Amino acid sequence: MLDPQDLRRDFPALSEMTFLNNGAVGITPAPVVEKMLAALRFSEQSGQAAYAHFADERDRARAAVARLIGAEPSEVAFGNNATEAINWVLASFQFQSGDEILISDYEHPALIYPSSWQRQQGKARVTHFSVDADPALTLAAVEAAIGPRTRMVAISHVERHNGVRLPVAEICKLAARRGVLTLVDGAQSLGMFPVDVQQLGSDFYIGNLHKWLCGPNGTGVLQVRSDRLGLLRQQHVGPSGRWGETTWDLAGGVNLPDAAYRFEYGTSTPARYTGTAEAVAYLENLGWEAIEARLRGLKQVAQQAIAERGWRLLSPPDWEDSSALVAFAPPDGRGGRQICEELAESKIYLSPTQDDGVRLSPHIYNTAEEIEIALDAVAAANG
Template sequence: MRRERMSPNLTAVRNELPAVQASVYLNTGSYGPLSRAAATAIEGENRQQLTVGRLTGMGETGQSLSASLRGGFARILGCDSDEVALTHHTTDGMNIATWGIQYRPGDEIVTNSWEHPGGLLPVYAAARRFNLKVRVVSLEKDEDEETLLAKFERAINPRTKLLSVAHVSWKTGTVLPIDRLADMVHYHGGLIAVDGAQSGGAIRLDMPSSKVDFYSIPGQKWLCGPEGIGALYVNKERLGDLLQTYVGYPSLRDGGAYDETGIFLPPEGARRYEVGTTYRPAMAGMWSGIQWLEELGLDWMYDRTQEITRYTRAALSSIPSVRLVQTPTHAGLTSFTVEGISPSTVVDRLAQENILIRSVPDPDLVRVSSHFFNDETDIDKLREGIEGL
């Protein structure tokens, strides 16, 4: 008889994230609290480099860590490990996906008005370089899913080479139906690249069912890892469609896989898009951090994030002066306004109470991030803080 897995003790979980003891930590969408597991591994690797040297991280040892980390990210993304390239951050992956496509004169890229600069600026730069047309879909607060999809459907056409969107809007918290968007753009022969900065580690991901071609996530937000490490999913069926833009020693099948004629052979799979060295302590920290999350249980983490986010939305909705941005579904972000007070003023005043949130521009909103480690007391303090403004 199979025994159900016990849910982790939330107090014990919070003890493994010391920063959440120092404040009401509600800004994971910018930076998640660094886990003790990640910090210990970073410290250990730094000490090893200082006392023994960095040569011990070369060869099979370094390759083993990279392979383990790809496997960890693959389980977060819901894909095969050979479909994962290690990157430095979400923006890194979005650049790889945007610049690697073989554009032709007259091609178009479709994006939208809620995109983060990390996904939007690569689009603008590629359009400038290759003389492409960019169609920006104008999205509005409180729109339902069918209205959002209809706007994209009007913009996507046979000239669309790439659709570049965030899975979860960093502004409103809206979760876009990327599987249906993928169907739209694939119907016209285009590709889809997804910014997963606000989804990777916040909601369950399954790349095959999402139907996307490229999906980029960071380590330092919802995965509670260090800066400087992330991952890019490349659908194995799209390897022939995404050229290597930046290349280096890791981009080769092996050290001798090139000649003086300019021919070089990439490795099989997505690791061909890895270019140079990555800070090894960050890799060690990220790998240990993912292992800790897996010990807690990824399903528990996602379910707990949904639970505490529902509690957050209910608590904020109970305040007469607060107006939530309504979203068809949600991840861990909740955006809202407070009547008569600017978002930046709300953030500043709550910071004086040691409640850490943030504001976002265009539209001007207050944004709260609720994740698995937040407890109801955190949210109650947030509610009381807003009521006292």
């Protein structure tokens, strides 16, 4: 069992705020930050001498993420964020006129914008299905929405507002039977509960480090199933971080590696790779089962506190169908956005939902007392 008081020593900023918005951005533990700073200092002060270390850190980070999601390291590429990784897939896939991308009616702009851009470019239409708290109804909605021109189903693993966990494995299986590819946005799942892309059966899985993995900002992850890499014709290329991975010759032109990291090119900071490897190692040391149990417990605490106040829960009550994102309708008065903006002035951080509710998203270092403080503040804001 994880002791939040022990953990909080690694998150000193928590002594100055009530932070329950990890679904937006998590906090990186101090030991990981120190190693990131050391990597940054070495790379910026050592010139070319740091290049080999930079490549090794990138490989170490790639191996850590691959291990986390049950993938091969060659299937993993790093970008600046999940939004960039989604763009890589949608812009690289060879849609034909009349093809359709199926997304939910409750998606993050990181998926809405790139898919809409494909429509605006005349490359694919965008169709929608409705997400329900009941996974069977969500699956039925996907099945009904897949048509003869659907080429890709692009979905969030966990819906960002009310924390609904979609039946991703069942959706991927359904799509595969219909000859449709699947892209899964795991921004709200990686680090919260176990993710195994082999068991899910997804073709493209995307995530980031800066939420539930407590890793560095500016680090996105793309996982491409090895037999799907050939379906992507990327729009931009360049030399990669290790000599010989991407090559060029006058006769043949650019030769890309047969790996997802063909999407990586140019110079970037090794600090994010050090931060990625160290953040994953930090959480691994705590134990993924213990982390999930802690988050499940905090969800139950939040739900009970919401019920005691007589407020309406917007999230599914059962962990298997939901997540650590817990949303509720605020009592009569101002809407969620106004409440969250007011509370932020007092360093109490929550998030409004699409339906003007309020969402709290505790992580392992949060406490039941902080949840009570935040909900009391919501009540006072409506007073």
